[in-house]
Amino acid sequence: xxxxxxxxxxxxxxxxxxxxxxxxxxxxxxxxxxxxxxxxxxxxxxxxxxxxxxxxxxxxxxxxxxxxxxxxxxxxxxxxxxxxxxxxxxxxxxxxxxxxxxxxxxxxxxxxxxxxxxxxxxxxxxxxxxxxxxxxxxxxxxxxxxxxxxxxxxxxxxxxxxxxxxxxxxxxxxxxxxxxxxxxxxxxxxxxxxxxxxxxxxxxxxxxxxxxxxxxxxxxxxxxxxxxxxxxxxxxxxxxxxxxxxxxxxxxxxxxxxxxxxxxxxxxxxxxxxxxxxxxxxxxxxxxxxxxxxxxxxxxxxxxxxxxxxxxxxxxxxxxxxxxxxxx
Amino acid sequence: xxxxxxxxxxxxxxxxxxxxxxxxxxxxxxxxxxxxxxxxxxxxxxxxxxxxxxxxxxxxxxxxxxxxxxxxxxxxxxxxxxxxxxxxxxxxxxxxxxxxxxxxxxxxxxxxxxxxxxxxxxxxxxxxxxxxxxxxxxxxxxxxxxxxxxxxxxxxxxxxxxxxxxxxxxxxxxxxxxxxxxxxxxxxxxxxxxxxxxxxxxxxxxxxxxxxxxxxxxxxxxxxxxxxxxxxxxxxxxxxxxxxxxxxxxxxxxxxxxxxxxxxxxxxxxxxxxxxxxxxxxxxxxxxxxxxxxxxxxxxx
Numbered sequence: 001x002x003x004x005x006x007x008x009x010x011x012x013x014x015x016x017x018x019x020x021x022x023x024x025x026x027x028x029x030x031x032x033x034x035x036x037x038x039x040x041x042x043x044x045x046x047x048x049x050x051x052x053x054x055x056x057x058x059x060x061x062x063x064x065x066x067x068x069x070x071x072x073x074x075x076x077x078x079x080x081x082x083x084x085x086x087x088x089x090x091x092x093x094x095x096x097x098x099x100x101x102x103x104x105x106x107x108x109x110x111x112x113x114x115x116x117x118x119x120x121x122x123x124x125x126x127x128x129x130x131x132x133x134x135x136x137x138x139x140x141x142x143x144x145x146x147x148x149x150x151x152x153x154x155x156x157x158x159x160x161x162x163x164x165x166x167x168x169x170x171x172x173x174x175x176x177x178x179x180x181x182x183x184x185x186x187x188x189x190x191x192x193x194x195x196x197x198x199x200x201x202x203x204x205x206x207x208x209x210x211x212x213x214x215x216x217x218x219x220x221x222x223x224x225x226x227x228x229x230x231x232x233x234x235x236x237x238x239x240x241x242x243x244x245x246x247x248x249x250x251x252x253x254x255x256x257x258x259x260x261x262x263x264x265x266x267x268x269x270x271x272x273x274x275x276x277x278x279x280x281x282x283x284x285x286x287x288x289x290x291x292x293x294x295x296x297x298x299x300x301x302x303x304x305x306x307x308x309x310x311x312x313x314x315x316x317x318x319x320x321x322x323x324x325x326x327x328x
Numbered sequence: 329x330x331x332x333x334x335x336x337x338x339x340x341x342x343x344x345x346x347x348x349x350x351x352x353x354x355x356x357x358x359x360x361x362x363x364x365x366x367x368x369x370x371x372x373x374x375x376x377x378x379x380x381x382x383x384x385x386x387x388x389x390x391x392x393x394x395x396x397x398x399x400x401x402x403x404x405x406x407x408x409x410x411x412x413x414x415x416x417x418x419x420x421x422x423x424x425x426x427x428x429x430x431x432x433x434x435x436x437x438x439x440x441x442x443x444x445x446x447x448x449x450x451x452x453x454x455x456x457x458x459x460x461x462x463x464x465x466x467x468x469x470x471x472x473x474x475x476x477x478x479x480x481x482x483x484x485x486x487x488x489x490x491x492x493x494x495x496x497x498x499x500x501x502x503x504x505x506x507x508x509x510x511x512x513x514x515x516x517x518x519x520x521x522x523x524x525x526x527x528x529x530x531x532x533x534x535x536x537x538x539x540x541x542x543x544x545x546x547x548x549x550x551x552x553x554x555x556x557x558x559x560x561x562x563x564x565x566x567x568x569x570x571x572x573x574x575x576x577x578x579x580x581x582x583x584x585x586x587x588x589x590x591x592x593x594x595x596x597x598x599x600x601x602x603x604x605x606x607x608x609x610x611x612x613x614x615x616x617x618x619x620x621x622x623x624x625x626x627x628x629x
Contacts, residue, residue, distance in 0.1 A: 044527040044528070044529065044530075045498070045527055165387075166387065195386035195387055195554055196386070196554070196555075196556070196595060196598040196599055197386065197594060197595065197598045197610065197612070197613055198386075199598065199600075200597075200598040200600070200608075200610035201610075201612070203600070204610075222527060222528060223528075223600070224602040225599065225600035225601055225602045226600050227602070228600060228601060228602045228603055228604040228606070229600040229601075229604070229608045231604075248604045249604050249605065252602065252603055252604055252605075262529060263528065263529070264602060266528045266529040266531070266532050267528065267557075267602050268557030268558060268560060268561055269557065269601060269602055270602075271561065272560075275603075276602070276603075
């Protein structure tokens with residue numbers, strides 16, 4: 001199913017600095033999420049990928065604020081809503097957070113209280129979003145633990161986070177995020193802090209649950225290996241902008257943007273894989289490039305606006321004008 | 329062992345039967361029992377002069393404990409760590425704290441977290457000069473000169489000397505940590521996840537720097553990491569650890585292309601490849617039998 005559940009349009013987020021200036025963390029980002037599909041948002045630190053994802057759930061706090069754009073959420077039932085326009089403490093926003101759109105983070109302890117049992121926390125997640133008795137919530141919690149691969153759920157529900165390993169905590173956090181069957185799951189570097197074998201299992205788990213619940217997934221990562229394994233579509237971010245986006249296979253077969261190519265070249269696999277080296281040796285050409293526009297970075301100090309160029313139906317790349325009279 | 333460890337040997341470092349046990353008490357009152365957790369379980373290996381030996385393993389494998397025992401940052405429970413440098417051999421595991429102090433100049437550590445491994449209240453110059461101060465090396469002017477020289481070697485500028493760590497990026501802070509580790513010209517450097525906290529493109533540059541400094545300053549590295557891809561990039565040989573034991577050890581390229589141990593195969597299968605058309609079928613540690621998890625009998629040393 002390809003229907004669009006989230007449409008981010010020209011999102012802008014800025015942070016006020018102590019000296020009275022502004023730092024633009026997100027500078028006009030647009031993308032869509034489709035049900036049952038995973039979009040990977042790739043970039044290094046400072047690219048704005050996390051700030052973008054936090055904005056979707058309105059988790060940006062002062063001195064940061066959303067300064068422009070729309071985040072259109074189209075739920076399965078009910079009216080579409082622009083999340084940016086919702087008042088900060090509105091009922092609608094509370095219902096969306098954790099209920100219709102959920103998030104998991106790199107460090108599971110950001111979502112887990114160390115002084116409450118896992119059962120307590122899972123049940124809380126359930127009962128905030130639906131009317132059910134304590135007993136029913138506990139049953140649902142146990143089912144969810146089994147679903148995320150935790151054995152002995154009734155015993156585990158009575159335990160505290162410190163009694164779980166990192167990988168298991170991440171499973172619990174996934175259970176909490178998915179227990180209300182959200183329409184969108186935002187995963188911000190969920191496996192970066194985990195061992196590689198645990199990462200493999202968690203990626204598999206997210207993939208399986210996503211298919212089962214037809215959830216749209218926004219997966220933030222810096223690891224191109226992970227991207228290749230989880231994503232249907234990819235958007236590469238640099239300095240607050242998406243510089244390239246494409247379906248996953250197209251991106252890896254023909255990466256156009258120099259930054260995407262740089263990320264690929266920096267992977268450990270690139271140094272020894274002849275296929276990747278061959279790919280990186282030839283710069284592909286975009287055939288219908290508008291006159292006067294470059295894929296390369298602008299010169300420092302240029303304040304001319306970039307342009308998103310669509311080509312080959314499904315691909316986009318960010319272009320900069322070579323001079324002020326480039327045709328738009 | 330009947331070896332006279334005051335005889336110089338040709339191995340740079342010989343680790344023999346190294347173990348580290350942690351005791352936990354369970355139960356209350358008179359029913360207390362002592363449970364022993366073997367973080368390191370009788371490991372033995374050699375490190376050759378000038379090589380980069382990788383120690384790879386997941387959390388709980390014992391790799392960081394091994395690194396700390398080797399440098400005597402923690403006291404091993406038993407075993408020997410025979411360090412041969414400057415024409416004499418010393419068992420680091422059994423010498424006294426006092427005898428250890430001068431030896432610390434010959435072995436140093438680079439830490440993982442660029443944010444917590446530098447004192448935020450010291451300038452870069454003070455941080456990098458600190459080892460010289462502790463060991464009372466050189467006059468103030470000589471120290472400043474050495475600091476400037478070292479900073480340049482790691483790719484930083486003289487104007488960085490009077491700034492504080494918070495002004496620098498993760499990659500730059502790691503460079504500061506490297507400068508601090510190398511300022512006394514140690515023979516052995518242990519890097520514990522030295523690039524794991526950095527962005528991928530920065531990792532590549534810091535690894536290049538480490539290799540360059542190795543040949544320039546004739547260093548021997550022990551590189552501890554959970555990231556096999558990083559290990560593969562810079563290590564000559566690698567030891568794969570699991571539950572406090574070395575499962576397999578050998579030439580790095582060999583171990584990665586023809587892993588002999590089932591656990592190594594599991595680790596390698598779990599690395600996601602940047603190619604969506606490639607089958608990703610990770611094996612699981614839980615599928616291995618206890619027999620399969622025994623270390624290889626003929627671990628190459």
